[in-house]
Amino acid sequence: MTSSTNILLVTTENQVTTGIARLLRSLHNSTLRLASCQPHEISDYDFREISLVLLDNETDSARSAIQTIVETPEHPPIILLCDPKLESMRSMLEGLDAGAEDFLPRPSENLQMDPNLLSACLAESVSAYARKWPLPDRAALNKFEAKQITSVASHINIIALGLGVGGTKALLALIPQLPKRLKIACLTVLQAPPLFIAPLSQAIAERSPIEVHLARHHLEILPGRLILASSAMQMGVIKCDKRLLIEHTFADTVSGQIPSIDYLFRTLADTCGSEALCVLMTGCGNDGVSGLRLLRSKGALSLGQHPETSAAPERVLQAIELSMLSELVPLPRLGKRISNIIRLSEARKKAATAPKTAKPR
Numbered sequence: 471m472t473s474s475t476n477i478l479l480v481t482t483e484n485q486v487t488t489g490i491a492r493l494l495r496s497l498h499n500s501t502l503r504l505a506s507c508q509p510h511e512i513s514d515y516d517f518r519e520i521s522l523v524l525l526d527n528e529t530d531s532a533r534s535a536i537q538t539i540v541e542t543p544e545h546p547p548i549i550l551l552c553d554p555k556l557e558s559m560r561s562m563l564e565g566l567d568a569g570a571e572d573f574l575p576r577p578s579e580n581l582q583m584d585p586n587l588l589s590a591c592l593a594e595s596v597s598a599y600a601r602k603w604p605l606p607d608r609a610a611l612n613k614f615e616a617k618q619i620t621s622v623a624s625h626i627n628i629i630a631l632g633l634g635v636g637g638t639k640a641l642l643a644l645i646p647q648l649p650k651r652l653k654i655a656c657l658t659v660l661q662a663p664p665l666f667i668a669p670l671s672q673a674i675a676e677r678s679p680i681e682v683h684l685a686r687h688h689l690e691i692l693p694g695r696l697i698l699a700s701s702a703m704q705m706g707v708i709k710c711d712k713r714l715l716i717e718h719t720f721a722d723t724v725s726g727q728i729p730s731i732d733y734l735f736r737t738l739a740d741t742c743g744s745e746a747l748c749v750l751m752t753g754c755g756n757d758g759v760s761g762l763r764l765l766r767s768k769g770a771l772s773l774g775q776h777p778e779t780s781a782a783p784e785r786v787l788q789a790i791e792l793s794m795l796s797e798l799v800p801l802p803r804l805g806k807r808i809s810n811i812i813r814l815s816e817a818r819k820k821a822a823t824a825p826k827t828a829k830p831r
Contacts, residue, residue, distance in 0.1 A: 475499075475600045476519055478546075479506040480535055481526035486551065489577025490524060496589045502596070509535040520546045521600040527552045527562055528576060540569035547599040547781075551576035554665035559673035566639045571599060571781055573638065575663050583665060591663055598635040598754050598782040605777055606790060614790060614798040615776075619811055623769060624744040625822075626815040628691065628707075628714070629808060631658040632731030634753020636781025638662065638670070640801060642677070645696070647805020650679040654812060655714075656696040657705070657738075659731045661753065664701035671698045687718040699729035706737030714741065725757035735761025744769030747811060749804070750795070751775040753785045762794050773807065776800040 479490050487506045494502050507515070509531040517523075517539065525535055527550040539545050548570040552558045562573045574591055575583055605611070633640055637660045648656070662670060668684060675682035680696045683689060685705045689697065691714040699705035704724065706717040717737060724730035731750070735758060738746045748765050750758050752775055762772055772795050777783030779801040789795050799807045 474501050474503045475521045475596065476503045476505070477522045477524060477596070477600075478512075478515060478520045479504060479524045479526075480509055480512055480529075481506065481524075481551070482508050482529050483526060483578075485578055486526055486576060490551075490592075493577065493585075493589050493592050496585070497593050497596075512538055517542045517545050522546055522596060523548045524574070525550055525565075525570070526576065527558060527565060527573070532561070532565065533568060536565055536568045536570055547571045549574055549595055549599065552666070553578070554581070554663075554669060556669040556672055559666070559669045560676070563638075563642065563673055563677065566642060571639060572636055573666075575666070581665075583663070587663070594635055594754055603777065603783050603787075605783070606787070610790070611778075611798070614774075614795060617795075617797050619771060619796050619814070622771065622811065622815045622818055624815075625819040626747045626771070626812060627654050627693075627745045628738065628742055628747070629654060629656040629812075630734055630738055630746055630748045631656065631660075631751060632734070632749065632753065632758040632785075633659065633751045634661045634727075634731075634755070634757065634782060634785065636752040639781070640752050640775065641674070643801055644805045645674075645678050645680060647803075647809065648680060649809055649812075652680050652694045652696075653816065654693050655691045656680070657691070657699075657707070657716075657734060658696060659699045659705065659729050659734050661727060661729065661731075661757075662701070667698065667701040674698075685716050685718050687716065689716040689718075690714070691716060699734070702728060704733045705729050706733055707741045708737070709741045725760065726755060727757045731758035732761035735765050739764040739768045739770070742770075744771075746770045747773070747808065749773045749775070749808065750786055750789055751801075751804075752780040752782050754782045756785060756788055758785050759788045759792070759794070762789055763792065766794050771796045771811065773804065773811075774798050775804060
């Protein structure tokens with residue numbers, strides 16, 4: 471007998487309830503069960519029976535509702551329903567700090583978004599957060615956990631991050647671990663609903679010690695810049711003379727995604743090869759896996775977010791199975807590990823450019 475997925479919607483707005491119910495029906499999944507309540511009623515529910523909480527981020531009591539839920543032992547994941555506005559993104563980031571896991575578009579009359587895309591976003595989140603991901607056996611994980619980069623063959627001049635479901639919270643955890651004066655560029659594909667990328671990037675920039683830019687065509691890739699892929703466009707890298715520039719193009723989906731991690735990784739393989747450090751993080755599906763394989767064939771180093779610290783470890787699990795990761799690092803240490811590898815790269819460059827002392831005759 472197939473077990474049901476029990477979803478609790480917490481909102482004060484009837485149109486939000488109606489919108490979520492309509493989207494869930496469009497998924498044609500008979501195992502999904504929806505209940506709804508107002509924020510002051512959540513204490514009436516047994517959260518051991520709830521698979522996922524959808525919380526309206528635009529209600530005044532959203533923060534107190536999060537606190538009530540996270541104080542419950544073994545509480546279910548919380549996903550915030552948000553409007554595509556800067557103030558909502560700021561509030562959402564505070565909600566992630568308080569214990570929520572991710573966000574989704576809030577269905578309302580003012581949301582100008584394709585219903586099919588809305589359904590796809592909801593389906594992916596339900597699939598990621600309302601299931602128990604099967605992890606490799608401990609022996610296989612021990613093998614990868616024991617691997618450690620001790621030297622670099624080339625000078626690393628660019629970091630590439632690929633994030634899907636759960637990526638916003640993972641990126642918030644990663645950025646503070648990086649050096650405030652980052653000496654190389656960081657390109658980031660953060661897959662989020664299209665209307666949300668611009669206000670989300672602005673909200674992240676307000677918190678980040680690193681300079682954050684939203685990608686645009688021919689933006690120069692300079693040290694100290696974290697560049698986020700824009701919505702509904704592919705972000706890649708092109709070389710012009712000796713400069714690296716952003717390629718930002720209206721291309722088809724790659725690996726089912728736009729922006730695509732595979733698209734970024736493949737262009738990096740062509741332009742940077744072994745000078746890139748690629749990091750595959752949380753996300754569903756296989757986006758990033760084939761691009762990672764190509765980068766590895768060019769000599770690039772690769773890190774994977776440890777699946778035990780990932781909201782959706784599917785992509786990293788595929789990379790583990792194909793032995794394509796140089797290291798597997800838990801999220802709380804991932805940024806610091808990147809920093810250490812950058813220092814190894816800088817030391818190698820310094821040693822390579824140092825004047826050689828003549829040998830005595």
